[in-house]
Amino acid sequence: MEEGLENFVPLIKRSRGYEELEKDVIDSGICSGCGACAAFCDRVGLTEDGSVPASECNMTLGAVKCNIDGICYDCCPHVSYSWGGLEDEVFGARREDELLGQYLKAFAVRSKDKEVLKNAQDGGAATSLLLAAVNEGFSDAAVVTGRDDSWSVDSTASKDKKEITGGAGTKYARAPGILKLGENLRKIPRLAIVGTGCQIAGTRRLEKKFLSSVPKAELTLIGLFCYENFPYTRLKEIIEDRLGLKMEDVTKTDITKGKLHVWTKDGKKHEKAVKEFADLAPESCVICRDFTATFSDITCGSIGSDEGWTTVIVRSQRGMDLLNAAKEKGYIEISDKVDLEAVKKTGGFKGKKRAKVLSEREKEGKFVPDYS
Numbered sequence: 125m126e127e128g129l130e131n132f133v134p135l136i137k138r139s140r141g142y143e144e145l146e147k148d149v150i151d152s153g154i155c156s157g158c159g160a161c162a163a164f165c166d167r168v169g170l171t172e173d174g175s176v177p178a179s180e181c182n183m184t185l186g187a188v189k190c191n192i193d194g195i196c197y198d199c200c201p202h203v204s205y206s207w208g209g210l211e212d213e214v215f216g217a218r219r220e221d222e223l224l225g226q227y228l229k230a231f232a233v234r235s236k237d238k239e240v241l242k243n244a245q246d247g248g249a250a251t252s253l254l255l256a257a258v259n260e261g262f263s264d265a266a267v268v269t270g271r272d273d274s275w276s277v278d279s280t281a282s283k284d285k286k287e288i289t290g291g292a293g294t295k296y297a298r299a300p301g302i303l304k305l306g307e308n309l310r311k312i313p314r315l316a317i318v319g320t321g322c323q324i325a326g327t328r329r330l331e332k333k334f335l336s337s338v339p340k341a342e343l344t345l346i347g348l349f350c351y352e353n354f355p356y357t358r359l360k361e362i363i364e365d366r367l368g369l370k371m372e373d374v375t376k377t378d379i380t381k382g383k384l385h386v387w388t389k390d391g392k393k394h395e396k397a398v399k400e401f402a403d404l405a406p407e408s409c410v411i412c413r414d415f416t417a418t419f420s421d422i423t424c425g426s427i428g429s430d431e432g433w434t435t436v437i438v439r440s441q442r443g444m445d446l447l448n449a450a451k452e453k454g455y456i457e458i459s460d461k462v463d464l465e466a467v468k469k470t471g472g473f474k475g476k477k478r479a480k481v482l483s484e485r486e487k488e489g490k491f492v493p494d495y496s
């Protein structure tokens with residue numbers, strides 16, 4: 125084991141613990157299944173549909189019986205915490221734009237690797253940045269989300285080009301990438317992780333509250349724009365029951381411009397308006413304010429650049445160094461042709477529904493997170 129990683133020393137002296145996490149987030153329906161709460165605790169688990177049952181958690185409010193002092197509550201991205209405070213810690217600066225978050229510069233990016241482009245969702249920027257992170261000294265492995273024939277997802281930490289490239293492409297199913305963070309970091313302290321806004325925010329909270337005592341732990345976080353993501357069973361319901369397709373026949377999925385597009389092995393393309401499965405959108409996604417994964421080092425998204433390119437928002441110096449290295453070493457090409465207004469517009473669509481659901485929650489006395 126790497127020196128310094130034998131014990132993850134708890135820094136948190138006061139925490140609300142699992143009972144409160146259950147009350148505020150899980151039972152009130154806003155757990156997104158990001159897995160951060162379970163990343164370092166054997167007593168918290170994650171089911172396929174994202175709920176988080178505790179087995180024998182003995183930490184009660186105010187009592188510090190938990191081995192790791194209630195990390196589960198303190199790293200959850202859905203409880204109240206100061207976004208500004210976390211930004212100060214991560215970037216040393218605060219966002220000027222609520223939706224885009226703190227950033228240095230935005231670009232359109234396309235991979236120069238044919239194999240990456242073949243598997244990629246958009247321009248393959250996310251995969252090429254992961255490959256550059258691993259090969260150019262930023263990280264020792266990358267955590268990617270792969271899938272099987274039935275689109276069931278799993279996350280692996282790998283340094284193998286084939287595995288990282290094989291993980292390219294968007295899966296609209298919740299993936300357990302953060303769940304395995306503790307296990308992965310014990311073996312590989314320098315990790316590049318790609319994930320949606322909740323996964324990135326949860327990881328950042330873990331990093332700043334917990335991993336600062338582990339000098340060798342070093343994270344490079346690549347975020348993804350995310351309007352919504354589904355527990356696997358709901359994705360299956362959309363594809364099989366509402367579109368009448370077999371999961372095994374699907375080759376690609378994409379949600380864009382208000383429609384779900386599904387490509388199948390017979391070469392056909394199928395579509396369904398997002399509003400036709402709005403009832404299956406998890407409440408955690410409906411109330412999410414972090415469309416652009418604002419706590420990442422670099423965020424990648426589809427909207428805002430031409431087809432075949434990825435919109436890339438660089439937030440930290442680490443992110444800028446990685447982008448520059450990827451460009452200089454020939455992994456990617458970069459253009460300035462990026463439309464951040466389009467990104468803001470798409471992210472803004474969430475606003476109305478979110479406000480309605482939050483006000484309903486308030487009336488019902490349910491927990492409403494406060495990020496001020």
Ligand SMILES: Cc1cc2nc3c(=O)[nH]c(=O)nc-3n(C[C@H](O)[C@H](O)[C@H](O)COP(=O)(O)OP(=O)(O)OC[C@H]3O[C@@H](n4cnc5c(N)ncnc54)[C@H](O)[C@@H]3O)c2cc1C
Nearest residue numbers: 244245246247248249250251269293295350351425426427
């Ligand atoms: C659930 C979800 C919803 C999204 N919604 C939007 C949206 O509304 N608007 C928009 O513009 N863009 C959205 N995106 C981002 C977009 O689909 C692409 O992922 C992004 O543009 C990067 O493209 P790329 O070709 O550079 O990535 P690629 O090179 O194809 O790499 C994609 C990376 O994402 C990882 N990944 C795939 N699925 C998941 C998952 N479920 N959880 C965690 N990691 C995963 C893969 O492991 C891979 O490393 C969404 C992504 C996801 C995962």
